[in-house]
Amino acid sequence: RIEELNKTASGNVEAKVVCFYRRRDISNTLIMLADKHAKEIEEESETTVEADLTDKQKHQLKHREALYVTPSTESLPAKHIRGKCSVALLNETESVLSYLEKEDTFFYSLVYDPSVKTLLADKGEIRVGPRYQADIPEMLLEGESDEREQSKLEIKVWDPNSPLTDRQIDQFLVVARAVGTFARALDCSSSVRQPSLHMSAAAASRDITLFHAMDTLYRHSYDLSSAISVLVPLGGPVLCRDEMEEWSASEASLFEEALEKYGKDFNDIRQDFLPWKSLTSIIEYYYMWKTTDRYVQQKRLKAAEAESKLKQVYIPTYKPNPNQISTSNGKPGAVNGAVGTTFQSQNPLLGRACESCYGKFIGPPTPLVVLGIEPSGSLPLNCIPSSFFFFFPWILLKSFLFL
The missing domain is CATH 1.10.10.60 (Homeodomain-like)
Incomplete structure (x- = not known):
């Protein structure tokens, strides 16, 4: 994920990126842990959509899974950018088929730390479902007793049907703010932090003072005289501080x-x-x-x-590697004598490979009998890259010289 684009002193553009790993980039042990985590999610979910997927779709789904790296960034040359894809946190409420229907769309549910080679479940969670929605009870009839355990319920701190008018409540809040300003004038530490009367009055007008005043009114059954006496006890006026004042x-x-x-x-x-x-x-x-x-x-x-900062950068059209094998109109072709095999658009970094090798080592699984791949797992001779035949005699010659 590109965080920002920076221009270096030499004039080149670098992209500050957050990396995502693929399953093929981690060890087999971690892949087993990832599969175990995916199985647990499938068992917990109410839907069984994945059970209805074909083997090909399951294979494709695994290749759509990414691993989010712990927050760390790398700087790479902008010329390495090849295209755009979307990576999102696995949505429990969305069908997994939606990731296959969209092109260049990936998902992740695990966080990978490459420094210590560990996998952790992502903290993010979509709070949807019966575990997070409240069950609203039926309204009690008149005279019906409430059998709920009162200690587990919320505490009432305000009564909208109080005997006081809105004007009386506003006047009490003004008194509470005035008491808070006076309390700050008497407090030495507050005098240092708020040296002026204006700052003290502003601090006394914050929510912490108003919440305390409202709570005091409710606890004294909206009796103004009793509530005011609590605001100014014998020891001095009550000072209410919030986190903004408590922090140095x-x-x-x-x-x-x-x-x-x-x-x-x-x-x-x-x-x-x-x-x-x-x-x-x-x-x-x-x-x-x-x-x-x-x-x-x-x-x-x-x-x-x-x-x-740079907001966009021109990326020239990517020129494929000339060693990349492709055929026009998807017709069958041949390489190194491998007749009857077709070729797909492949990553040039992976080198030459016919569909047999691509299907076995890179792409989706294909029946071995149809492709004629040896059970031992070795590459067919007619699929070995031509560069191998150039270097192999040289390797034999060096081995002979050292004998």
Whole structure:
């Protein structure tokens, strides 16, 4: 996957890419693990579409499977680009046949780490199905008792049918914000972080103060006098802080550095940069950080950088290797005396191969009897590349000289 295009000092264009591996690029042990994982997914799924596939379709489906590499990028010359394909996370709600019907479409469900040669299931999951949809119970009749276990249910924190008017509630919220501003003026650490009255009032007007005020009203049955007395107890006014105030400047800098490196992978951010913070705290801080001027400035800088970067590059038409074997109009042809064999468009990096060898070692399986391939698994003599006959006498001569 191309992340970005960069122009080098020499004038060449390089593509920063994320790699995907194919099954043929990993060891047989890992292929067995991948097959086991695929079988488990098939057993868990409610549909049995794959059981109705033909052997050819199953073989083609395996070649459509890719392995996502752990987040790491490589820089490659743009001239290596050959075409465009689509790679998506395996969709549990979509039929596997849809991947075969679309050209140049691949899927992945496993993450491959080439450094330690391991396969892991992707964290992504589509939350669709009975495991994630709530069962809505029938409405209780008047006088009918609720037999559900109350400890497992949510806690009610607000009553829309309260005796207070909207104006009275708004006035109480103003009092709560004023108490929060006064509490910050008395707190030494808050005075350092918010040296001005304007900053203290802005901090006291955030959601954490309003949520606490609403909760206090509900817990005291919407009695204004009781709720106000709780906001200002004998020990001093109540100070409510959110994650934006709790974090220090150094922790905020670490978070921005981690976000630049890992993106929104909060587990890695916590593990490598902020292990003393809880995952809930980091996520809450992230959404508050997105409302700050700091985030807006960084977003503008990134947008300016994106404008200056290359957005497209001209890729000349790919010229096939002259050694590639092909026949016009799909008619039978011959090579090295192999009469009656047809040829397909093949990857030039794989060298010469007739359909017999291509079907056995590269492409879809074909009956061995029809193709005349020896049971031992060796290549037929008439399918050996012609370059072999040039180098083989030279190898024999060198062996003779060393004897």
